[in-house]
Amino acid sequence: MFDVKSRWGQRITMRDGTSVAADLYIPNTKQLVPAIVIRTPYGRSSDGNVEQGRWFAARGCGVLVVDVRGRGDSEGTFTPYRGEALDGYDTIEWAAIQPWCDGNVGTLGGSYLGKIQWLTALTHPPHLKAMVPIVSPSDPFVEWPTGIPGPMHACWQFLVSDRVSQNISQVNWEQVYAHLPLLTMDEASGREMPFWREQFDHSQLDDWWRQTCYQNRFNEIDLPVLHISGWYDDEQIGTPLNFSGMTNQAPSEGARRSQRLVMGPWGHNVNLSTRLGEIDFGEAALIDLRSRELRFFDRWLKGQTNGIDEERPVSIFIMGKNQWREEAEWPLARTVYTPMYLHSSGSANSRFGNGTLSMEPPMTEKWDSYLYNPNRPVPFLTEPTSSQIGGPDDYSAVHRRDDLLVYTSEPLTKELEVTGPVKACLYASTSAPDTDFMVQLHDVWPDGYTQRLCDGMVRVRFFKGMDVPELVEQGSVRRYEIDCWNTAHVFLPGHRICVHVASSAFPKYDRNQNTGEPLGLSSHIETALQRIYHDAEHPSSIVLPVIF
Template identity: 65%
Template sequence: MPQQKQSLLDVRVQRDVRVPMRDGVSLSADLYLPETEQQVPAIVVRSPYGRAGEYIYNMAPYFAARGYGFVSMDVRGRGDSDGEFIPYFNEGADGYDSIEWAAAQPWCDGAVGTMGASYLARVQWLAALTQPPHLKAMISTVTPSDPFVETPTGVPGPQHLCWLYMTSGRMMQDVDVIDWEEVYWHLPLLTMDEKTGKSLPRWREEVKHSRLDDWWRGIAYQERFHELDLPVLHISGWYDDEQVGTPLNYIGMNTRARTEFGRKHQKLVMGPWPHQVNRSTRLGELDFGPQSLIDLNGLSLRWFDQWLKGEENGVAEEPPVSIFVMGENRWRQEQEWPLRRTRWTPFYLRSGGRANSRFGDGWLSTEAPGEEPSDRYSYDPANPVPFITDPTSSQIGGPDDYSAVERRDDVLVYSTEPLEEALEVTGPIRVRLFASSSARDTDFMVKFLDVWPNGFAQRLTDGMVRGRFRKGMDRPELLEPGKVYEYDIDCWNISHQFQKGHRIRVEVASSAFPKYDRNLNTGAELGQGTEMVVAEQTVFHDREHPSAIILPVIPRE
């Protein structure tokens, strides 16, 4: 990164500054201001996690010392801010008022940018949609998607309850006092909050809204990129448990922003990181090397220098996409996402009718099947396939080893032969699955893995479909038992080079617990029941039903 032109300035801090909202509620903010007589741009960060935590201390003095007024604010109902915390529902209007308040301060020159990660990222989009006139640029990191994009089940994932518990008071609640693994087994889903010892009305309200309706659309943003016209720096990691939102947002703004200016000035950075981006070279058992960490503050500073200060520092002319290719473990710059040179290659599910477990006869082939027997397994909600994860909501899953899980007969396993040369897969991953069930409603989960020569089965990505939502989250329709349906399963995105001697693997199952709630297979109203039914599942892969994972293969340079 080039050296910054401006000299470092002393920083003064003003704490618990009251910021009035349009309805009379006041929010609490800390100001980090440079010691200068000149007016400066403002950076606004709005958080439910405390306006003075480690995340803020790592950023606020950095930007203030380089000529920005940094506003760190508790969102409504959290910390020292007044009002009631209702996740996301007040953030559009409050974001507008906060941005315009900052722009009107005597120390501000009228240019405002926003930044933040996770909840702090999504609230930027909700605020931007209200069209605050002084908002000039955003930095959106590990951004949650619209409702049911990450969890297309009609109900919140069990680990979302952990997040609601953590944010259920004005200050952060200690989640380590709860046995979350025991909590997640509770049925019905609607009253799972009882197992925490604390009533969480928000949990029950979300469970009751078990389809994409007007209640959810009030906090959606990903269908409205055509209303926006802002330069946005989009940042996430391949193992971010909310990863799917960031590439979708980049594509949405890059193709649908209101003007050519907005479409042109988007930048995407995807590293080998979890939800806590750019913190460590290691993730689980893997070490991606020192090159996997970047000067993220420096990149963010250059972004704001360009769009808030008007400095022509070259950031607008650089390639808009920076990706870390795992396996090869190097950064690469690209001109678009997905890559135009992609060869979309179907790898077909094949077997002799016994693909159950990694000891079965399933394989993957680029040759389409002819007449071929189907695979069968029983899905029992009382004994779901585990998804490997820590129990809290801080990070759901990683590059974990699924070789032990693959010993189960209710997991179908399809693998290639060891690769004769390295193969790069970079882009969105989708699965076309033909399947039937004995149940009126059930789930199908797909996992995409890299199997090392020593047997380590590294999870790369995964996805799922709930049968009743196969036509969309706003159009639930139960299954006809025994009927074959074609399912389109989004397995998110990856950039990974399979090394010579490794194998590509796909798992198919009907549960991934506790990442997703257990489908009880009854077809009853979601979240309400305790009765379970064992579902007999059949996966087809023949000439008429060519089940396949479609991989974005990148030709070798």
């Protein structure tokens, strides 16, 4: 352990002359040490950043915590994700040539701080040797495949809309989220946000959005990466995709073998509590995560032989059993992808309907239908200003509504483990030229608690891809594959597997107004008649990654 020296308000000049501000924590030693770079839009001198910087410095790493361009004491204009790649490059290379640094640099940080590590890695800083991105967002339209940002993005953009973080608690966000058109939601919040409006000029995947994409370029990133997230992180999608992408596509065998994945029973703020919402995952839920990060940096920045190379690369928490397990890969090679089929006699509306779920394919069954009224959206249970969008919440009350369909299995007689990517296959039609279909997977406990596990959605105008919008022929039956992303959960005896199908999950996603008009620009709303088909020709199902 070292004593720590702090250097506040360091100035680093970017290639265009812009000066950014940084705080530096270095061990009190004459030996050269590696650097860890943390770049943040949330204030470099927060208590958490100071404590973290000193912790790593005491263990032999210099830590540089930087206000990104346009935030805090840094010059320039903050535009989310734009320009972060080159600024990251310049910051890493500045750190590498400091008199205390041995030339080895790693990066660390979560959420926005995680994604900008990936963007920086694509610029290939010569001294960047390892990354630890935590809860990294995916590419645009992967986790919100709607063509436009969800309402809760407005809250985040409000937070970072000036040089220091704004007070979001003074705004009635539920009222703001209900505002139409979405384009002027910033006006409804009381603050002009030019970037919010600019996004509506790009309501499909185009070159403007591709500037902030990285998940199609893993073959360009030749680095060891420690990937960390939680099953209930609202940006959980990115981390498993990034791990599997790097283990399969990184350009060198060394990089492919040096990927590590940690997935816990956590939300967006990882490893803070054993409890998330109403569910307590037990004492095992909390781990010494920071020491794992340190071991990773010790291996790849200091060259220590500390056993990481011999360990299994995947560490996942299995909910239901509430225990950790080490695995050799993700997804698990022994997965049996098992369809469970939707059934009913035509009245699956609400949990009081006759919707069932079983492994028997349907034969001759009547379709189910419901009316989707955007003025009365099905809620996605969440706090309106939370960085954590939803959790293992109880949907039993939501399932009383008749504008969603509920399909539930018989009580299980033995454990069933579902670990990996979940996908729904829906055969559906709509009376609208454009609409949405949402699917959620639940565990129904014997007492009726209906625990959300994972979910996904499709906006039908993007049936052919996020870069190819096309309105649907009204009444035509289409097959939709919907990624519900990942979970690791054991359904216990007496529990039931449940799937709900709806056309809204508000405010996680914006309400589809069912009109087919340009997205986000209109206040006009139509009600849509939705049908879900489940017969021999249209075997709607949810495909579960079953582990035996």
